[in-house]
Amino acid sequence: MLFKESLxxxxxxxxxxxVRSFLTSLAIIIGTAAVIAVIGIGSSAEKxxxxxxxxxxxxxxxVAPGQNRRGAVTKGIIPLDIKDAEAxxxxxxxxxxxxxxxxxxxxxxxxxxxINQRIGAYLPIHFGVRGYELxxxxxxxxxxxxxxxxxxxxxxxxxxxxxxxxxxxLNKEILIAGTSYKVIGILKEEGSTGWQNPDEExxxxxxxxxxxxxxxxxxDSINVGISNDQNVDEIMMSIEQILRAKHDIGPGQDxxxxxxxxxxFADLRRQATGIFTLLIAAIAGISLVVGGIGVMNIMLxxxxxxxxxxxxxKALGATHSAIMLQFVVEAILLCIIGGLIGLFIGTGIxxxxxxxxxxxxxxxxxxxxxxxTFSAMVGLFFGIWPAKKAAKLDxxxxxxxx
Amino acid sequence: xIIKTTELKRSxxxxxxTVEAIKGINLEVQAGEFLAITGPSGSGKTTLMNIIGCLDxxxxxxxxxxxxxxxxxxxxELAGIRNKEIGFVFQSFHLLAKNSALDNxxxxxxxxxxxIDEATIRAKHVLDQVGLSDRMNHGPTELSGGxxxxxxxxxxxxxxxxxxxxxxxxxxxxxxxxxxVMGLFKELNEDGQTIIVITHEENIANQxxxxxxxxxxxxxxxxxx
Ligand SMILES: Nc1ncnc2c1ncn2[C@@H]1O[C@H](COP(=O)(O)OP(=O)(O)OP(=O)(O)O)[C@@H](O)[C@H]1O
Ligand SMILES: [Mg+2]
Numbered sequence: 001m002l003f004k005e006s007l008x009x010x011x012x013x014x015x016x017x018x019v020r021s022f023l024t025s026l027a028i029i030i031g032t033a034a035v036i037a038v039i040g041i042g043s044s045a046e047k048x049x050x051x052x053x054x055x056x057x058x059x060x061x062x063v064a065p066g067q068n069r070r071g072a073v074t075k076g077i078i079p080l081d082i083k084d085a086e087a088x089x090x091x092x093x094x095x096x097x098x099x100x101x102x103x104x105x106x107x108x109x110x111x112x113x114x115i116n117q118r119i120g121a122y123l124p125i126h127f128g129v130r131g132y133e134l135x136x137x138x139x140x141x142x143x144x145x146x147x148x149x150x151x152x153x154x155x156x157x158x159x160x161x162x163x164x165x166x167x168x169x170l171n172k173e174i175l176i177a178g179t180s181y182k183v184i185g186i187l188k189e190e191g192s193t194g195w196q197n198p199d200e201e202x203x204x205x206x207x208x209x210x211x212x213x214x215x216x217x218x219x220d221s222i223n224v225g226i227s228n229d230q231n232v233d234e235i236m237m238s239i240e241q242i243l244r245a246k247h248d249i250g251p252g253q254d255x256x257x258x259x260x261x262x263x264x265f266a267d268l269r270r271q272a273t274g275i276f277t278l279l280i281a282a283i284a285g286i287s288l289v290v291g292g293i294g295v296m297n298i299m300l301x302x303x304x305x306x307x308x309x310x311x312x313x314k315a316l317g318a319t320h321s322a323i324m325l326q327f328v329v330e331a332i333l334l335c336i337i338g339g340l341i342g343l344f345i346g347t348g349i350x351x352x353x354x355x356x357x358x359x360x361x362x363x364x365x366x367x368x369x370x371x372x373t374f375s376a377m378v379g380l381f382f383g384i385w386p387a388k389k390a391a392k393l394d395x396x397x398x399x400x401x402x
Numbered sequence: 403x404i405i406k407t408t409e410l411k412r413s414x415x416x417x418x419x420t421v422e423a424i425k426g427i428n429l430e431v432q433a434g435e436f437l438a439i440t441g442p443s444g445s446g447k448t449t450l451m452n453i454i455g456c457l458d459x460x461x462x463x464x465x466x467x468x469x470x471x472x473x474x475x476x477x478x479e480l481a482g483i484r485n486k487e488i489g490f491v492f493q494s495f496h497l498l499a500k501n502s503a504l505d506n507x508x509x510x511x512x513x514x515x516x517x518i519d520e521a522t523i524r525a526k527h528v529l530d531q532v533g534l535s536d537r538m539n540h541g542p543t544e545l546s547g548g549x550x551x552x553x554x555x556x557x558x559x560x561x562x563x564x565x566x567x568x569x570x571x572x573x574x575x576x577x578x579x580x581x582x583v584m585g586l587f588k589e590l591n592e593d594g595q596t597i598i599v600i601t602h603e604e605n606i607a608n609q610x611x612x613x614x615x616x617x618x619x620x621x622x623x624x625x626x627x
Contacts, residue, residue, distance in 0.1 A: 005512045012500045312496045315457055316557070317485020317513040319478050395484075396458040399492070 002322055003329070010330035013302065014337070024298045025338025027291030028378070032342025032371045033349065034284035039367040040350035042277035044359040046270060059232065059261070060129070061224040063239060066258045078247065078256040079218035082210060087246050088222065094238055097225035099126045102209050102216070108202065109175040110162040117161065118201045119176060121209020127153075129225040132198060137170050137185030145205035148212060152181040153203040156189040161200070176202065177213055232261060285374070291338065292378035299331050299386035303393075310390050311398025323391040324384075331383025332376050339375030343368055403469065404564055404596055405431035405454055410463035412449050423449040425619035426463065433564070436591040437598045438607035441616035447600045448569055450616070454598075455488050455567050456480045468564060485513050489558030493570035495550045497542040503529060503553045504538040510561050528556040532586060548579030555586060559595075566590065569600045584609050 014021045065080045085100035102121040124141050140151050159166045166186045173180045190198040210217050226235055236259050243257055354361035410427040413420050424446040439447050452458035465472045497506050504525055511521035529538050532552040542550050572580040591597050607613045615623040
């Protein structure tokens with residue numbers, strides 16, 4: 001009953017000073033909104049990132065042509081070619097999937113549509129490595145590749161780019177760089193991974209691409225897919241040995257290729273987001289504490305203003321703890337109300353960002369519960385001193401107070 | 403005997419000076435008395451009431467309330483006594499401005515920990531006794547001075563205190579409502595309530611049964627009517 005009385009008294013006190021209460025809890029509002037928004041955005045972004053990494057399935061190392069910059073003479077870029085990829089594929093010590101790629105933009109025609117589109121030449125295993133799935137038709141296989149067949153698999157957005165629908169294109173011929181190719185399959189929508197959009201690409205067998213479309217055995221890169229339990233350093237060393245031997249690089253000479261680790265980038269990005277989130281959350285936490293000082297200040301004013309009321313309550317039998325309770329409850333309530341307003345604003349900001357950047361939206365329940373609890377604790381911590389001051393007031397003197 | 407004080411003294415430090423507000427009061431009050439304390443301004447009336455009302459503690463001297471030595475009680479015990487044994491009525495009413503008459507009367511019972519249903523019944527009963535059964539849900543701003551003071555009296559009475567203190571209860575009232583309030587006190591006293599009224603005014607004092615005149619912190623006269 002006493003707690004209820006404290007709560008009622010707190011609500012009526014906050015309501016009768018609503019503007020002052022709002023201004024007091026502004027820092028709490030901003031702090032909570034920032035915590036919710038930043039932590040929510042951080043975890044949504046990380047989820048989006050993780051989803052795109054999961055799509056890669058395991059780990060992918062990326063080998064690209066390029067020389068070490070320390071080399072004294074620049075000989076231009078020494079290419080990687082299909083033979084290099086074969087050498088890697090023939091090495092059976094490691095269980096890895098070698099997937100070389102050549103991609104270029106070429107004219108694509110169907111009916112009246114004529115577009116300049118990204119053409120990718122891959123081995124059949126590429127679809128499995130990337131986890132791409134068929135919507136209709138079939139994927140190309142090793143026979144198509146070795147036979148340099150004129151077949152193409154389309155990304156999900158290509159039919160609409162060609163101003164038609166998937167059903168109309170399957171098993172039809174389209175022109176790629178002036179030559180006719182049969183559409184044998186259409187992929188499901190995969191979604192952009194950030195650096196490329198698989199839905200807007202045309203997929204042809206590697207050897208078909210090398211010989212018929214691009215006229216070069218040189219590949220842009222070789223993806224090496226490994227499972228997560230393999231030792232990345234060991235794999236990198238093997239790749240290096242094989243390619244150095246293949247390229248006749250003597251001891252002491254620099255590599256003419258680069259090996260990078262996609263998931264390394266992801267780790268770095270994740271770390272950076274984590275640090276950023278922590279930093280903003282810390283700043284927001286400081287804002288909550290500053291808000292707490294504001295609350296303490298206003299509570300001290302409130303205690304002074306209500307000296308006579310405190311004297312009266314004591315005359316009517318309020319104990320030290322009853323008066324403490326009344327003012328602590330008021331301070332906590334002030335902070336919690338601020339926290340709740342901030343929570344709504346923060347969630348709103350998070351929702352807008354998630355919608356805008358197409359991230360998965362999830363309520364950061366932990367941050368919500370955490371920041372409201374923290375606000376309440378700020379109220380408790382900064383409310384105690386003013387409440388103690390109120391409780392210690394001498395009843396006789398307080399009643400005389402004008 | 404409800405009240406017994408021996409050589410009660412209270413002094414205040416004001417800057418470097420010591421002001422002796424009361425200088426050795428010996429007072430005995432029996433249950434059922436209707437007492438008026440009179441005296442000029444600054445003579446120590448309110449200081450005396452604060453001490454026997456357990457709002458303040460004496461600098462020296464002993465005070466027994468219901469044969470219990472109050473000097474030895476701690477903060478919480480004093481709060482308990484103020485809650486259950488003593489009812490206060492003040493010159494400026496001291497109602498909580500944002501609360502209804504009913505809520506104001508409920509307050510002492512909330513501090514007593516009384517069950518809310520029982521408390522509501524009792525509050526309505528005392529408000530009825532002071533003639534405000536039709537104003538229970540009105541706030542102080544919607545009540546006249548006399549009505550506010552009657553709410554204050556209801557609040558002071560609701561925990562059935564041993565003593566009812568009233569410090570200049572009619573100081574802010576016109577003579578008609580003054581009569582109403584004094585009539586209420588007389589009724590309560592006839593029902594056995596011990597009442598101590600502090601007043602400047604002779605005609606108020608004359609409505610009591612015993613007048614104690616204080617001057618310069620000492621009892622000058624003690625007259626039974
Ligand atoms: N808290 C205090 N601090 C300092 N001096 C005080 C305090 N309370 C009372 N006094 C002094 O004690 C003396 C007695 O004051 P008190 O209020 O008891 O007088 P009173 O008889 O009630 O006067 P009035 O009729 O004006 O209410 C006065 O001189 C007053 O200034
Ligand atoms: Mg006085």
